[in-house]
Amino acid sequence: MFVDLRDRSGLVQIVGDQKLGELRTEDVIALEGTVKARPAKLVNSKLPTGEVEVEAGKVTILSRAADLPFEVTSDGLQIKEDLRLKYRYLDLRRPRLAANLKKRHQMVSFIRRWLDERGFWEVETPILTKATPEGARDFLVPSRLQPGQFYALPQSPQQYKQLLMVAGVEKYFQIARCFRDEDPRADRAYGEFTQLDLELSFTDQAEILSLTEQLFTSLVEQVLGKKILQKPFPKFTYQEAVKQFGDDKFDLRDQKQRQDPDLLAFAWVVDFPLFEKTETRQLRPSHHPFTAPKDEDLPLLDQDPVKVRSWQHDLVCNGHEIAGGSLRITDPQVQHKIFEILGHTQQEIQQKFGHLLEAFRYGVPPHGGIAFGIDRALAVFLGEPSLREVMAFPLNASGQTAVMDAPSPADAAQLKELAINVRK
Amino acid sequence: MFVDLRDRSGLVQIVGDQKLGELRTEDVIALEGTVKARPAKLVNSKLPTGEVEVEAGKVTILSRAADLPFEVTSDGLQIKEDLRLKYRYLDLRRPRLAANLKKRHQMVSFIRRWLDERGFWEVETPILTKATPEGARDFLVPSRLQPGQFYALPQSPQQYKQLLMVAGVEKYFQIARCFRDEDPRADRAYGEFTQLDLELSFTDQAEILSLTEQLFTSLVEQVLGKKILQKPFPKFTYQEAVKQFGDDKFDLRDQKQRQDPDLLAFAWVVDFPLFEKTETRQLRPSHHPFTAPKDEDLPLLDQDPVKVRSWQHDLVCNGHEIAGGSLRITDPQVQHKIFEILGHTQQEIQQKFGHLLEAFRYGVPPHGGIAFGIDRALAVFLGEPSLREVMAFPLNASGQTAVMDAPSPADAAQLKELAINVRK
Numbered sequence: 001m002f003v004d005l006r007d008r009s010g011l012v013q014i015v016g017d018q019k020l021g022e023l024r025t026e027d028v029i030a031l032e033g034t035v036k037a038r039p040a041k042l043v044n045s046k047l048p049t050g051e052v053e054v055e056a057g058k059v060t061i062l063s064r065a066a067d068l069p070f071e072v073t074s075d076g077l078q079i080k081e082d083l084r085l086k087y088r089y090l091d092l093r094r095p096r097l098a099a100n101l102k103k104r105h106q107m108v109s110f111i112r113r114w115l116d117e118r119g120f121w122e123v124e125t126p127i128l129t130k131a132t133p134e135g136a137r138d139f140l141v142p143s144r145l146q147p148g149q150f151y152a153l154p155q156s157p158q159q160y161k162q163l164l165m166v167a168g169v170e171k172y173f174q175i176a177r178c179f180r181d182e183d184p185r186a187d188r189a190y191g192e193f194t195q196l197d198l199e200l201s202f203t204d205q206a207e208i209l210s211l212t213e214q215l216f217t218s219l220v221e222q223v224l225g226k227k228i229l230q231k232p233f234p235k236f237t238y239q240e241a242v243k244q245f246g247d248d249k250f251d252l253r254d255q256k257q258r259q260d261p262d263l264l265a266f267a268w269v270v271d272f273p274l275f276e277k278t279e280t281r282q283l284r285p286s287h288h289p290f291t292a293p294k295d296e297d298l299p300l301l302d303q304d305p306v307k308v309r310s311w312q313h314d315l316v317c318n319g320h321e322i323a324g325g326s327l328r329i330t331d332p333q334v335q336h337k338i339f340e341i342l343g344h345t346q347q348e349i350q351q352k353f354g355h356l357l358e359a360f361r362y363g364v365p366p367h368g369g370i371a372f373g374i375d376r377a378l379a380v381f382l383g384e385p386s387l388r389e390v391m392a393f394p395l396n397a398s399g400q401t402a403v404m405d406a407p408s409p410a411d412a413a414q415l416k417e418l419a420i421n422v423r424k
Numbered sequence: 425m426f427v428d429l430r431d432r433s434g435l436v437q438i439v440g441d442q443k444l445g446e447l448r449t450e451d452v453i454a455l456e457g458t459v460k461a462r463p464a465k466l467v468n469s470k471l472p473t474g475e476v477e478v479e480a481g482k483v484t485i486l487s488r489a490a491d492l493p494f495e496v497t498s499d500g501l502q503i504k505e506d507l508r509l510k511y512r513y514l515d516l517r518r519p520r521l522a523a524n525l526k527k528r529h530q531m532v533s534f535i536r537r538w539l540d541e542r543g544f545w546e547v548e549t550p551i552l553t554k555a556t557p558e559g560a561r562d563f564l565v566p567s568r569l570q571p572g573q574f575y576a577l578p579q580s581p582q583q584y585k586q587l588l589m590v591a592g593v594e595k596y597f598q599i600a601r602c603f604r605d606e607d608p609r610a611d612r613a614y615g616e617f618t619q620l621d622l623e624l625s626f627t628d629q630a631e632i633l634s635l636t637e638q639l640f641t642s643l644v645e646q647v648l649g650k651k652i653l654q655k656p657f658p659k660f661t662y663q664e665a666v667k668q669f670g671d672d673k674f675d676l677r678d679q680k681q682r683q684d685p686d687l688l689a690f691a692w693v694v695d696f697p698l699f700e701k702t703e704t705r706q707l708r709p710s711h712h713p714f715t716a717p718k719d720e721d722l723p724l725l726d727q728d729p730v731k732v733r734s735w736q737h738d739l740v741c742n743g744h745e746i747a748g749g750s751l752r753i754t755d756p757q758v759q760h761k762i763f764e765i766l767g768h769t770q771q772e773i774q775q776k777f778g779h780l781l782e783a784f785r786y787g788v789p790p791h792g793g794i795a796f797g798i799d800r801a802l803a804v805f806l807g808e809p810s811l812r813e814v815m816a817f818p819l820n821a822s823g824q825t826a827v828m829d830a831p832s833p834a835d836a837a838q839l840k841e842l843a844i845n846v847r848k
Contacts, residue, residue, distance in 0.1 A: 008594045026787045030626070063754060065787035089783050092591035101593065105545040112536060121529040123816050127551065127577075127601055128563070128615045130830035139552070140834055140842060141563050141577070144605055145614075145823040148846045149831035153551075153565070160817060163827065167516035169525065170432045177551055177601070181568055190569075191552050202454070330487060355828055359513050363450045363489030392547050393584060399569040403587065404779055406554035407573035410564055418564060421845045422572045 005031065005054070008098065012049045013038075016056030026065035026072075026093075032057040077385070085402035088393055100390045103224065104378055108175055110223045111196055114215055120171040120198065125160035127153060127177065131352075135284070136180040139191075147419035153179035156371065158290065159356055161199040162328060165367040166359045173198040175374065184397045187320065187376055189387045191395045199369030205311055205327055209235075209268060212315065212323065212370050220264055224381055229253060229265040233315070237271040248272075251319035261383045266317050274310040275341070282343060287312045289338055290356075291326040292368075298334070305341055311368065322377045325370030332360040429455065429478070432522065436473045437462075440480030450489035450496075450517075456481040501809070509826035512817055524814045527648065528802055532599055534647045535620055538639055544595040544622065549584035551577060551601065555776075559708070560604040563615075571843035577603035580795065582712065583780055585623040586752060589791040590783045597622040599798065608821045611744060611800055613811045615819040623793030629735055629751055633659075633692060636739065636747065636794050644688055648805050653677060653689040657739070661695040672696075675743035685807045690741050698734040699765070706767060711736045713762055714780075715750040716792075722758070729765055735792065746801045749794030756784040 001020040004011050014020065014031065023029065033054040044050030069086075070079050072093040084091040091097060112122065131138045131152040141151040154160075157176050164172045174197045184190040200208070213233050220226040229252060241248045251258070252265035274293050275283040283305060285291060293301065297308040311327035329335045335357060339349045349357070375387040388394040395401055415421065425444040428435050438444065438455065447453065457478040468474030494503050496517040508515040515521060536546065555562045555576040562576040578584075581600050588596045600621045608614040624632070637657050644650040653676060665672045675682070676689035698717050699707040707729060709715060717725065721732040735751035753759045759781060763773045773781070799811040812818040819825055839845065 006592070008592055028787045028789050062790060063784075063788045066785045068786055087786075089587040089590040090786055092588070092593070098592065101547055102545060105540075105547065108546060109536065109540050112533065116529075116533050121526060122532060123525055123529065124601075124618060126616065126817050126819070126825060127603070128819065128830070129825055130828040130832060137568070137841075138838070139565050140838065141565050141831075142844075143823060143831040144561070146831050148833065150834045151831045159828070163513040164516070164816070166513040168430070168432055168522065169516070177548075179551070192550065194548060360487075361490045362492055362511075362514055363452045364487045365452050366486060392588070393550050395550070395552065399567060401550060401553055401575075404554040404583070406552070407565075407567040407570050407575045408554060409572065410574045414562070414564065416847075417561075419847045420566075421847055423840075423843045423845055 005029070006093075008102075010048055010095075013044075013047075013053045014056050015053050016059070019059050020056060023059075023061070024065055026068060027061055028063040028065070030058075030060040030062055081388070082396060082402060085388075085394070085396050088403050092392065097389070100378075100382065100384070101392060103382065104374070104390055106223050107219060107378055108374060110219055111215065112175070114218065115171075115173045115198065118171070118211075120173045120200075121169060122174055123164055123169060123172050124174065125154070125157040125164075125176065129154050129160075135288070136182045139179050139181050142418040142420050144418055155180050156195060157197050158288065161197060161369065162290065162356065162367065163359055165199060165201050165328075166362065166364050168201075168365075170201045170365075171198075172200070172369075187379075187387065189375060189391060189394050190397060190399050193376070193387070194374040195371050196374060197369070197371045199367055201365035201367045203327075203366070203368055205270070205313060205368065208325060208327075208368055208370055209313060213266075216266065216315070216323075220381055226262050226264050226381060227260075229257065229263055230267075233266040233268055235268040235270060238269055238273065238309075239271070241269050248314065249316050249319060249321050253318065264317055264381065266315060269314045269316060270312070271309045272312040272314070273306060274308040274312075275305055277306065283341060285338075285342065286310065287324065287326055289342055290328045290335070292329045293334070293338075301337060301341065313370065315370075315372070317377075317380055320376070320380045322380055323370055323372035325368065327366070327368035330360060330364045330366055332357045335360065429453070430517075432526075434472055434519075437468075437477045438480050439477050440483070443483050444480060447483075447485070448489055450492060451485055452487040452489070454482075454484040454486055505812070506820060506826060509812075509818070509820050512827050516816065521813070524802075524806065524808070525816060527806065528798070528814055530647050531643060531802055532798060534643055535639065536599070538642065539597050539622065542595070542635075544597045544624075545593060546598055547588055547593060547596050548598060549578070549581040549588075549600065553578050553584075559712070560606045563603050563605050566842040566844050568841055568843075579604050580619060581621050582714065585621060585793065586714065586780065586791065587783055589623060589625050589752075590786065590788050592625075592789075594625045594789075595622075596624070596793075611803075611811065613799060613815060613818050614821060614823050617800070617811070618798040619795050620798060621793070621795045623791055625789035625791045627751075627790070627792055629694070629737060629792065632749060632751075632792055632794055633737060637690075640690065640739070640747075644805055650686050650688050650805060651684075653681065653687055654691075657690040657692055659692040659694060662693055662697065662733075663695065665693050672738065673740050673743060673745050677742065688741055688805065690739060693738045693740060694736070695733045696736040696738070697730060698732040698736075698762075699729055701730065707765060709762075709766065710734065711748065711750055713766055714752045714759070716753045717758070717762075725761060725765065737794065739794075739796070741801075741804055744800070744804045746804055747794055747796035749792065751790070751792035754784060754788045754790055756781045759784070 003014045003020045005014050033056045035052050035054055038053050075096045076094050128151040138152040143149045156178050176195050176197045178195050179192050248269050272286050276286050278284050292311045294309045300308045315323040378390045379387045427438045427444045429438050457480045459476050459478055462477050493511050499520045500518050552575040565575040567573045580602050598621050600619050602619050603616050672693050696710050700710050702708055716735045718733045724732045739747035802814045803811045
């Protein structure tokens with residue numbers, strides 16, 4: 001009898017007597033046995049363990065498996081995604097997905113070590129917090145202790161990381177969970193995502209770009225085994241990018257190079273306009289309202305704000321925007337003016353951003369940073385068709401956690417304690 | 425003129441002309457200068473930089489500081505906590521708190537490396553999820569896409585980590601954010617806390633205890649510079665602990681040893697009863713409903729359930745419970761029986777735990793683990809009076825984020841979109 005035994009590291013072939021014949025697919029067993037070289041004609045060069053087999057001794061069945069709802073040996077991409085997500089704990093047995101979990105762990109682990117070695121401290125910022133103006137819809141959490149009031153889940157740790165610069169942390173990072181109640185797209189999972197967020201004081205754009213470039217280069221070459229088309233990463237102004245590619249997200253690979261799944265083409269885009277115009281011809285920030293305008297363009301803030309260029313920097317890879325950041329405003333007067341240009345009333349400015357404007361009164365170092373979505377970057381690097389392929393338990397497009405059947409109704413006592421009603 | 429210049433690493437004395445006289449306390453400056461040995465009689469042996477001074481060259485004032493609401497040079501414990509939390513970004517300039525942030529980073533960084541080196545993968549589990557039966561009150565998040573339904577924030581990643589064992593991850597950990605809407609106590613912060621959560625397959629209690637003991641020993645000796653009273657950690661059964669100390673949380677240090685802030689007394693407690701009785705004489709789990717009963721006590725489940733002992737293990741340190749875990753039930757029939765003994769109806773079992781019982785049908789390895797609160801453990805190790813002293817931006821006892829003034833009212837349009845009303 002021959003049986004394939006699988007663990008996290010792969011497959012090995014077991015040889016034994018009829019006891020093995022009692023085993024069903026996906027049973028969990030403990031095995032004692034002897035590793036032996038396979039006879040030359042049975043060597044399987046496609047399998048990392050193809051030169052050996054294990055002669056079974058004692059076999060103990062630890063857990064019996066019923067018939068699975070789908071096979072777990074293929075890449076799974078042909079199976080309906082809702083079914084895969086409902087049985088995600090089986091779907092993750094698939095070698096492709098197990099490898100993705102492992103690569104994600106290796107990526108995050110590498111980033112943390114790399115930043116630790118360069119003096120960055122990881123600091124955790126709150127999940128139960130206040131609405132922040134990142135432009136997307138917030139998730140709200142009703143407060144029991146303060147009836148009628150709500151926490152918001154953070155869309156990013158933006159303001160907290162700036163407060164950490166005021167606190168003198170100097171070099172901060174966080175692998176942070178972020179929450180946006182936005183309709184899902186191909187390159188965005190619904191609900192929550194994970195972001196590497198980093199910020200440093202007494203810096204300039206050149207340092208941030210150089211640091212990020214070193215981090216990504218080491219990460220994709222050493223950890224993920226990929227090749228980079230151009231080093232150092234080419235740098236385009238926003239105007240050059242739009243003129244040359246018609247967009248600020250572009251792909252530097254030619255048709256032939258796009259056939260190589262291991263080739264990554266990075267490029268920087270800088271000198272973005274500080275503002276863009278909405279359909280109703282109002283101004284909104286190209287990045288976010290904390291991005292610093294370029295010094296030489298400050299006089300334009302009053303005269304012609306759409307012409308003001310900013311210290312924003314974006315990194316594109318194979319046609320996707322995978323990282324973005326900026327130098328931040330630290331002058332409370334400039335920050336206040338930006339809020340006014342964006343159409344906030346004095347009362348709104350005080351209510352939403354008063355804490356930041358006040359913080360800047362007590363001494364603030366010049367600072368800036370960058371952030372990138374771990375899920376999105378890894379999906380781009382691995383060429384996966386969706387971010388969900390690199391997440392353990394993603395929500396589906398309707399916002400449901402298929403495995404656990406959430407969201408679900410709350411009971412009346414809970415709602416009463418939280419001082420809310422469901423609308424009919 | 426003499427000025428103390430501070431950065432994240434400490435203080436250094438600057439010597440210069442009247443330009444330094446323009447500086448106000450807490451101004452942020454850039455300085456060029458020459459490091460020189462101090463004259464012998466001016467050496468300050470109490471300061472790490474006390475043998476040198478910097479002769480100031482060019483001084484640039486980067487940001488002016490207004491008068492601070494409190495000083496940031498003392499340990500701050502005499503200042504009203506609400507004021508400290510409102511200006512947390514200034515409070516964190518305090519050397520004690522900056523050192524706590526750094527130690528927390530070093531602790532978490534060390535734990536991650538240590539587990540990575542032993543083959544553990546960090547896997548992120550969802551924050552927007554379903555209510556779990558950890559016994560505390562859940563935070564709820566109304567769903568916009570599924571009106572009238574709610575996500576719950578996880579009290580722990582318990583069920584997800586068990587599903588990862590079903591998925592074949594074998595060795596999992598996560599520094600995970602957990603949420604409990606419970607009234608705060610001295611050893612518990614309100615709202616959210618951070619937990620090291622680890623789980624492994626094909627294990628036994630001895631392996632989990634040994635692994636945890638090695639981790640804690642390396643952590644407190646190498647990273648935090650503490651001494652351990654007894655190695656290996658002494659182990660007590662629950663019965664022995666209650667008999668000898670009157671409690672399952674106890675302090676092995678004598679009166680004199682308690683004066684030494686660097687001495688830590690660890691001990692294991694095992695053989696807990698599986699159930700405890702509530703005031704209304706119902707049974708509830710001593711740990712949680714997934715903890716495995718000891719095999720030899722299985723027959724007692726029907727006859728005398730309060731006599732059943734479990735595979736729970738707790739770690740105490742200096743009188744505090746700082747870690748807890750167990751081997752888990754993997755037999756769906758035993759798990760189902762435990763839910764029945766706890767008084768759940770068949771419908772409730774299906775609704776709340778159906779996914780876990782079904783998962784166990786497809787092959788599940790024996791598994792177990794342990795978890796501990798990062799905030800609590802670090803506060804105990806450092807002898808801090810409150811968990812909030814080792815958190816960057818804790819909620820206060822009324823559940824308010826003092827810095828950002830959350831929770832706060834939501835606007836009518838948001839509530840309408842979420843299909844909820846605030847009760848009058």
